[in-house]
Amino acid sequence: MGRWRPPAEKSTALITRAGHDRLKAELDELWRVRRPEVVKALAAAAAEGDRSENAEYTYRKKQLGEIDRRVRYLSKRLEALKVVDAAPADREAVFFGAEVELEDVASGDCARYRIVGPDETDAARGWISIDAPLARALLKKRIDDEVQVQLPGGPVHYVIVDVRYPD
Secondary structure, three states: OOOOOOOOOOOOOEEEHHHHHHHHHHHHHHHHHHHHHHHHHHHHHHOOOOHHHOHHHHHHHHHHHHHHHHHHHHHHHHHHOEEEOOOOOOOOEOOOOOEEEEEEOOOOOEEEEEEEOHHHOEHHHOEEEOOOHHHHHHOOOEOOOEEEEEEOOEEEEEEEEEEEOOO
């Protein structure tokens, strides 16, 4: 089996200011702190002798490759991203960065989602990618609009209860 992987599907190059700052901080941490530590540990492991049987050397080499791969990705991605840090003129409609409260028509359950860039999604916080099917269905909709979306669990019918934009 080869090491080739198919290229990742293109994602929308939008990000919030906070998400951009987090990615820059991660890049800085990897480049200035973690990578030098791993290089130092790798050099120490290499000095121990036979590298073919040195588990520490193998581990550090793999760790360095993972850090370099992430640094390369973040460097390229940060150049391509467009930071969206202003709320839209029409604050009643759903656009990038919106916090949307939805009510499931069938069960009456409410859920709150925030539409963010693909690089900052967080399911535990209810942050969904603008590329997600639910976010695509919500774009440009307004309060009291009904949305039917095909989710992995089947079709769901929602009503938009509230739309807010964080300050």
